[in-house]
Amino acid sequence: MSLRRLPVYLLLDTSGSMRGEPIEAVKVGVRMLVAALRQDPHALESVHISILTFDQKATVLCPLTSLETFQMPPLRCLDSGPTHLGEALAAVCYRVDAEVQASTATQKGDWRPLLFLMTDGSPSDTAMYREWSVKIKEKGFASIIACAAGAKAQVEPLRQVADHVVVLDTVDSTSLGAFFQWISSTILPGDEILTTAVSPSLPPPPPEVHVVL
Amino acid sequence: MVAASPLALLKDRLPNASVGRSYRADIAVLFGEHSQQVTGIHLQIPEGFGLVYDREAGVLQGDPLCAGEFELALSYQVACGRDEEGLAAMEAACCLIKLTVNPDPVSLWKNKPSDPDGLFAKPDSAAGFFSGVQLTTLAASLRGRSHAHEGGYRDDDYAVDVAASSGAPVSAAEETETGAESSARIAGHSPWSIFVVADGAGSAKLSRRGSQLACSVAAGHLRELLQAQNELEEVLAAMPGLRTDSETLEKVRCLAANLFTKSAYEAFSAIHREAGEQAATLRDFATTFIGVLARPCAGGWFFAAFSIGDGGAGIVVEPGRVEILTKADSGEHAGTTLFLTKADLFQKPESLLARTRVFFCESFRFMAVMTDGVSDPLFPSDAAFESPETWAAFEQGLLPAVDFLSPQSGMEAHLLEWLNFRSPGNHDDRTLLLVVPCRPGDVIQAETEEAQS
Numbered sequence: 001m002s003l004r005r006l007p008v009y010l011l012l013d014t015s016g017s018m019r020g021e022p023i024e025a026v027k028v029g030v031r032m033l034v035a036a037l038r039q040d041p042h043a044l045e046s047v048h049i050s051i052l053t054f055d056q057k058a059t060v061l062c063p064l065t066s067l068e069t070f071q072m073p074p075l076r077c078l079d080s081g082p083t084h085l086g087e088a089l090a091a092v093c094y095r096v097d098a099e100v101q102a103s104t105a106t107q108k109g110d111w112r113p114l115l116f117l118m119t120d121g122s123p124s125d126t127a128m129y130r131e132w133s134v135k136i137k138e139k140g141f142a143s144i145i146a147c148a149a150g151a152k153a154q155v156e157p158l159r160q161v162a163d164h165v166v167v168l169d170t171v172d173s174t175s176l177g178a179f180f181q182w183i184s185s186t187i188l189p190g191d192e193i194l195t196t197a198v199s200p201s202l203p204p205p206p207p208e209v210h211v212v213l
Numbered sequence: 214m215v216a217a218s219p220l221a222l223l224k225d226r227l228p229n230a231s232v233g234r235s236y237r238a239d240i241a242v243l244f245g246e247h248s249q250q251v252t253g254i255h256l257q258i259p260e261g262f263g264l265v266y267d268r269e270a271g272v273l274q275g276d277p278l279c280a281g282e283f284e285l286a287l288s289y290q291v292a293c294g295r296d297e298e299g300l301a302a303m304e305a306a307c308c309l310i311k312l313t314v315n316p317d318p319v320s321l322w323k324n325k326p327s328d329p330d331g332l333f334a335k336p337d338s339a340a341g342f343f344s345g346v347q348l349t350t351l352a353a354s355l356r357g358r359s360h361a362h363e364g365g366y367r368d369d370d371y372a373v374d375v376a377a378s379s380g381a382p383v384s385a386a387e388e389t390e391t392g393a394e395s396s397a398r399i400a401g402h403s404p405w406s407i408f409v410v411a412d413g414a415g416s417a418k419l420s421r422r423g424s425q426l427a428c429s430v431a432a433g434h435l436r437e438l439l440q441a442q443n444e445l446e447e448v449l450a451a452m453p454g455l456r457t458d459s460e461t462l463e464k465v466r467c468l469a470a471n472l473f474t475k476s477a478y479e480a481f482s483a484i485h486r487e488a489g490e491q492a493a494t495l496r497d498f499a500t501t502f503i504g505v506l507a508r509p510c511a512g513g514w515f516f517a518a519f520s521i522g523d524g525g526a527g528i529v530v531e532p533g534r535v536e537i538l539t540k541a542d543s544g545e546h547a548g549t550t551l552f553l554t555k556a557d558l559f560q561k562p563e564s565l566l567a568r569t570r571v572f573f574c575e576s577f578r579f580m581a582v583m584t585d586g587v588s589d590p591l592f593p594s595d596a597a598f599e600s601p602e603t604w605a606a607f608e609q610g611l612l613p614a615v616d617f618l619s620p621q622s623g624m625e626a627h628l629l630e631w632l633n634f635r636s637p638g639n640h641d642d643r644t645l646l647l648v649v650p651c652r653p654g655d656v657i658q659a660e661t662e663e664a665q666s
Contacts, residue, residue, distance in 0.1 A: 003637060003638045004547040004548075004589075004638055035282075038315055038316065039316070039321065040321065041318035041319070041321035041322045041358070041362070041640075042318075042358075042359050042362070042638075042640055044315060044316070044318045044321070045318050045637045045638045046638050067315075068229060068231055068315050069228065069229050070229075071226055071229065071313070100546075102545045102546065103543055103544065103545055103546065103547070104594070105594060105595050105596045106594045106595075106596045106597075107593075107594050108543075108547050108589065108593055108594055109544075109545055109546045109547050110546060110547060111546055111547045111548055112546045112548070112549070140545060140546060
């Protein structure tokens with residue numbers, strides 16, 4: 001019998017501005033997220049993680065992998081360059097089409113996927129971003145949560161894509177740690193978010209994470 | 214002692230292990246193409262770790278005992294050409310190899326009781342034995358692990374109202390005042406048995422009450438409609454035997470659909486009123502609904518079923534032959550379904566008719582009505598739900614808990630225990646009704662017992 005998977009997509013900014021402490025903080029954050037999920041029995045049996053990064057192009061760093069076998073891939077930043085968030089959304093859409101199993105007469109489908117998006121800037125490929133921020137809505141995500149990290153991150157474009165946008169004042173390990181910890185609590189409560197038809201309500205965020213209403 | 218850049222090492226992490234599962238990893242993967250040049254590998258493993266390094270085979274293997282992130286000291290020698298005297302030169306190296314050991318999910322589940330004094334509190338499990346004049350029913354409903362883990366309530370519910378020997382129904386709702394007196398109070402003779410199960414949506418905060426209302430109100434209303442003079446009864450009574458023309462069959466289906474629709478709407482209205490009183494929304498009470506009616510008829514048995522959402526009901530007529538009474542509403546993804554609380558459902562009469570199925574048979578082995586907590590793990594697809602083989606396996610699996618030939622009082626507790634079976638990824642509430650025809654000559658007992666723990 002095939003297991004129903006809960007696909008979790010992480011879309012991470014690796015553009016030049018993330019170099020140094022920010023990207024290190026992201027690495028630590030993702031590790032904390034994975035460690036926290038591994039302590040939850042339901043997550044351990046259902047969560048599958050995929051990591052995509054974006055800078056001047058979108059890269060699938062890790063295809064959808066079970067939480068059990070997941071290993072953190074190396075995250076690297078470019079020196080500089082544009083932030084192709086539109087291309088990244090397109091890449092996520094392609095991955096969902098290829099990886100997320102829909103229900104058929106002979107097989108139960110996966111749970112609806114979740115998407116977490118983190119950027120410290122704004123999309124440079126605006127036309128592509130406009131196009132794919134619409135198309136991504138048709139991919140059946142149970143929830144899309146976007147994180148605008150730091151002073152230069154723009155909230156407005158993220159609102160076009162995400163059901164929930166959160167803001168971090170700074171891009172350091174404290175605030176990113178709090179963000180990823182909080183993400184894990186939005187994935188954890190089992191069928192609270194797994195079951196659909198009702199838009200999931202989020203647990204209260206920690207003080208470092210501001211939810212944009 | 215750790216070399217700054219370990220020689221010949223391709224990566225410093227082994228594939229993840231899991232407690233409770235055998236592990237085997239080839240150490241050569243760490244060196245990739247350099248593995249031929251590496252000799253004298255030694256891997257230091259803490260005692261009681263459960264894994265051993267087999268030098269001969271070059272593999273780390275065993276059954277891991279502790280979960281966590283570990284670093285194992287690896288030492289080895291790398292051939293690096295020949296020295297000045299023409300001998301093979303070896304360089305020693307050592308480093309730390311990372312290994313993640315996942316916990317066994319079984320060890321992580323917590324079982325927190327729900328708050329018995331909370332709003333719409335409900336026992337974490339319920340079971341019942343219902344012995345009627347023609348049918349015996351075992352019922353069990355168990356809170357799922359995912360709810361137990363959080364101390365949440367059981368969102369499933371059921372109602373059973375079987376035709377008793379006195380002709381009066383015995384009902385789950387009246388368990389506290391059963392006995393000859395209360396049974397006799399209910400007027401009239403009815404050959405009908407009523408079964409309802411409902412599964413409150415995990416994402417809806419008051420769905421435990423939604424499923425409860427769906428069961429009790431719909432079962433009660435069905436009983437009322439069936440006690441009164443009704444056309445379904447008349448058409449069935451006029452049938453000479455089981456063979457019937459398609460026109461009559463369609464008529465029977467429409468009449469059954471009417472009864473179900475009225476009762477389901479009654480339940481919907483009750484939920485609507487409750488939502489108003491609680492200043493909550495209909496969505497907060499989201500629940501699925503499966504109702505089945507059964508009665509003897511000339512030449513055998515008549516069944517009618519109606520469902521909104523997932524889970525299902527089926528009849529094993531004889532070994533190798535199964536009749537499915539419901540069609541699950543399932544979306545593209547797991548957990549996507551339809552709920553009784555969707556207001557516009559009742560504005561589409563043709564879709565309500567399509568939700569109704571009727572079935573006649575001479576005899577049957579058993580009928581099962583279940584929520585998706587049971588059907589998902591045991592009937593993993595719509596095709597599997599229709600397959601006699603899967604039903605045979607289902608019956609076989611139940612044998613340790615249930616004697617299908619002569620179900621006895623007390624077996625409901627075994628059924629409840631059985632419902633706790635383990636199935637990775639399936640931790641929803643589980644509710645199962647098993648309905649078995651009484652064989653001729655069975656001692657008829659008009660009793661009902663309901664145990665709640």
